[in-house]
Amino acid sequence: MFSEPDDPDTRERMRSAFNNATIRLGGASADGAAETWGHSGRTIGGPITTSCGNVWLRVLEAPVGKEGGKLWTGTQEAATALPAEVPRPRLLDSADWAHEGYAYRAELSTYVTAPVCSPTPDLTEHIALPDAWWSRLRRATSTVATTSAPDGRPLVITQDYIHRTIPRYFGDAGIETTVHHWTLAHGDLHWANLTRPELTILDWEGFGPAPHGFDAADLHAYTLPVPELAACVRDAFADILATPEGRLAELAVAAILLQAADRDPVHARLAPHVRQNARRLLEH
Structure with a gap:
């Protein structure tokens, strides 16, 4: 990658x-x-x-x-x-x-023989994925979210980080930044960690408790350059992303990715899409 x-x-x-x-x-x-x-x-x-x-x-x-x-x-x-x-x-x-x-x-x-969906975390072009692939992804992330975290497993991001970074990137917009629901997450769910046509989720090194909806928000952010696929992510995870918890998870992910934009070209090219989506979230 x-x-x-x-x-x-x-x-x-x-x-x-x-x-x-x-x-x-x-x-x-x-x-x-x-x-x-x-x-x-x-x-x-x-x-x-x-x-x-x-x-x-x-x-x-x-x-x-x-x-x-x-x-x-x-x-x-x-x-x-x-x-x-x-x-x-x-x-x-x-x-x-x-x-x-x-x-x-x-x-x-x-050894996983199926290729990854993208050589980079973000999508830069449309890819065709069958309905069964989306269903399996949704089942997998739901299973992870309902699994108990190992004792002492560190958080993907901390509450303090969320309190600090969301206002840093989006200002004082009256955003409630307290996470009330933490669930287990992959923590780095992007297109270079997913295979097709048979779904395998790779690279679990960073898994841990995260704001509920974090994985859905993460994948959605990395899909923003391809609006048709981003809509598929929103549809697949509509019951999560269209909630206050999902909105907070999306803003937390946006802050993480904008911070990363200062360090590498992948996130630098993703940053304008992330800012535009954050503006949409803040308008609602």
Whole structure:
């Protein structure tokens, strides 16, 4: 989803860690496999082969002493907390080690053959999705929202963050920013984390309690450049988005994405659409 890091030391270190993880987890390199990078080279992923066939290997890195936390433990906690009917990769194995001042976590998951809906989080062109795909997405997000969060699982965003950022980006418009209903959410539901034509929801590292409707609001925001598909999201989640809770979730997501627009080009190009949708929300 992100470009490889500019820093050659980071590239070399992460590729070395990926090869190390492949050996630790009993795999072998897959010929011609393309690597994928996380933000700023924090993660590297790609397919490898094992005695079970092709699997997906993902390696996270953090300075020693700073490993742990929400993103570090998210995949493993989601694997045990979420019901089997939620369509997602299955965690197969993991390994942890440290080397030359950096800590690593390697996670081996089932390989998903269906392509992602978009190479970037936002949609830039129309895609055709059958009614069954939308129904399965709605069932999956509803199942997640009614699942109890693991004890101690951090919030996707905090109440304090919402109190601070909504007024920062939208002014003092009399918006009630107190969240009264928190439910479990994927926390990063965008088009690069969804596959088609068979739905699989990828990358659960950031899941946790969030304002009710957060996932619907997140996906809707990333769909705004394609109005026809944005309308499909609103239809699929109408009972959530057309409520005061859904409105607050949309404004919270809008603030998050506008803040991100200062850091990367994907959110910078999404920002005008997000501002326009926020104005629509504030008029009602």
